[in-house]
Amino acid sequence: MPSAPPAERLPPLRRLAYACGNAGFQIPDTIVISVAVYFYLPPQDSDLVPLVSEEVMLGVLTAYGLARLLGGLVDSLADPFVGWGSDRSRSRLGRRRSFLIAGIGPMIVTPVLLFWPVGEPGSVANWWGLTLLLSLYYVFFTVYVGPYLALIPELAPETADRVRLSSLLAAVAMPILGLYPALWLAGVGWGRGFGLDTADAIRAVVVFSSLLAFGLCLAPILAVDEKRFTRTVASPLSLGAAVGQTLRNRPFVIYLCGQILFILGITMMRPALPYLAVVLLGRDESFGAWLALSYLPGVVVGFLAMGRLADRFGPKRVVIGCLLGLSACLLALLGLRPAAPGAAGDARNLALAFGALALAGPSIAGFLVLPHVMIGQLIDLDSLRTGGNRSAMYYGVQGLLTKWVYAASVALLSLLLARYGNSREAFLGVLLIAPVGGVCCLLSALVYLAYPERRILDATLGAAAPAD
Numbered sequence: 001m002p003s004a005p006p007a008e009r010l011p012p013l014r015r016l017a018y019a020c021g022n023a024g025f026q027i028p029d030t031i032v033i034s035v036a037v038y039f040y041l042p043p044q045d046s047d048l049v050p051l052v053s054e055e056v057m058l059g060v061l062t063a064y065g066l067a068r069l070l071g072g073l074v075d076s077l078a079d080p081f082v083g084w085g086s087d088r089s090r091s092r093l094g095r096r097r098s099f100l101i102a103g104i105g106p107m108i109v110t111p112v113l114l115f116w117p118v119g120e121p122g123s124v125a126n127w128w129g130l131t132l133l134l135s136l137y138y139v140f141f142t143v144y145v146g147p148y149l150a151l152i153p154e155l156a157p158e159t160a161d162r163v164r165l166s167s168l169l170a171a172v173a174m175p176i177l178g179l180y181p182a183l184w185l186a187g188v189g190w191g192r193g194f195g196l197d198t199a200d201a202i203r204a205v206v207v208f209s210s211l212l213a214f215g216l217c218l219a220p221i222l223a224v225d226e227k228r229f230t231r232t233v234a235s236p237l238s239l240g241a242a243v244g245q246t247l248r249n250r251p252f253v254i255y256l257c258g259q260i261l262f263i264l265g266i267t268m269m270r271p272a273l274p275y276l277a278v279v280l281l282g283r284d285e286s287f288g289a290w291l292a293l294s295y296l297p298g299v300v301v302g303f304l305a306m307g308r309l310a311d312r313f314g315p316k317r318v319v320i321g322c323l324l325g326l327s328a329c330l331l332a333l334l335g336l337r338p339a340a341p342g343a344a345g346d347a348r349n350l351a352l353a354f355g356a357l358a359l360a361g362p363s364i365a366g367f368l369v370l371p372h373v374m375i376g377q378l379i380d381l382d383s384l385r386t387g388g389n390r391s392a393m394y395y396g397v398q399g400l401l402t403k404w405v406y407a408a409s410v411a412l413l414s415l416l417l418a419r420y421g422n423s424r425e426a427f428l429g430v431l432l433i434a435p436v437g438g439v440c441c442l443l444s445a446l447v448y449l450a451y452p453e454r455r456i457l458d459a460t461l462g463a464a465a466p467a468d
């Protein structure tokens with residue numbers, strides 16, 4: 001039986017369309033991680049009211065943190081099933097694309113519903129509604145994002161091409177990651193200028209953002225015909241065997257532990273900017289837009305340099321350097337103290353906040369690109385050893401554990417705010433967010449020291465080499 005012809009190379013415009021999906025799903029993710037946290041747990045100095053109880057339960061959990069953890073539990077259970085199902089799929093639509101089609105609608109709609117709570121502020125009904133919607137959102141986020149990411153090593157089978165494709169994904173997502181935290185805050189201020197109260201202004205921003213996200217997430221569904229552009233073999237493993245074999249991969253476990261610590265730290269910072277603006281810098285929420293913009297130039301510089309740095313030093317060393325730099329920047333924010341605009345200490349606060357965030361930009365750029373390259377190394381070796389492509393399972397197992405970390409990060413953030421304060425009079429909770437994130441990044445760097453990158457690359461080249 002003749003072998004199948006090699007896969008066509010994905011043309012530039014289709015590559016760009018595929019990359020648009022990465023920008024698209026960042027929008028609902030930011031809505032849930034940043035906007036919803038602020039909407040449900042606003043600082044005491046804003047004109048919003050808390051929508052769920054701020055009491056600390058069991059010594060460590062707030063109502064919001066518990067809802068997020070329960071949503072993470074449901075989501076984490078979905079990850080390996082989605083990965084396994086996608087790896088085994090033989091759908092005529094494509095084993096990845098069929099999942100993208102199933103996930104796109106609910107992934108976009110459920111975050112919007114968060115901003116129309118069903119009960120009165122502080123009610124149990126609001127908590128139940130929050131928990132249900134978070135659970136649904138994260139399940140369908142997994143249905144879309146896991147198979148989407150699994151396409152990276154399949155569309156770009158060579159390492160150099162994978163770096164280029166990952167860089168393109170980062171370049172397209174960078175405006176969303178860099179600007180959206182600023183734009184949603186600026187949009188709230190713009191809405192208030194047209195007479196909307198803060199809650200309605202936030203709702204308007206969320207609806208408009210979700211429409212944009214849908215269009216971006218639709219682009220890869222239309223652009224990527226897997227029959228033309230991929231040549232992979234469905235995995236025959238059962239669910240238990242697939243999960244077990246993945247977790248027995250020691251280098252993958254090391255990589256995963258480093259990712260867990262990094263995610264725990266950086267996710268806390270994503271919703272922190274409006275709290276910094278209101279509580280420590282004495283401005284309103286919209287000033288957080290300027291804080292978000294401050295690290296964008298550094299992201300651009302880091303992104304332009306990342307390919308050369310990875311070629312020269314290897315992804316592992318560059319990742320460790322990025323983690324150390326990011327840790328130093330976040331720990332520096334411990335020096336902030338509440339000060340009103342123009343008061344003593346205000347200029348120092350502004351210099352410290354803008355300077356630390358600007359210097360963090362290159363490190364953030366590294367994590368937009370390099371983790372995809374590192375997990376691609378592991379997937380390549382697994383494919384050569386097993387004869388099947390299980391990229392979705394690797395991303396699925398990563399999701400199984402990291403989704404808990406996303407939930408734990410939000411729970412830890414809400415605990416800091418509830419226990420140590422989120423007002424100008426009691427500000428310690430806000431002040432601690434960045435240093436706690438910095439410590440997590442430092443621990444992540446220590447873990448990555450054990451990642452055996454050289455051994456993985458040597459084994460991949462050895463397995464791929466033709467027999468004598």
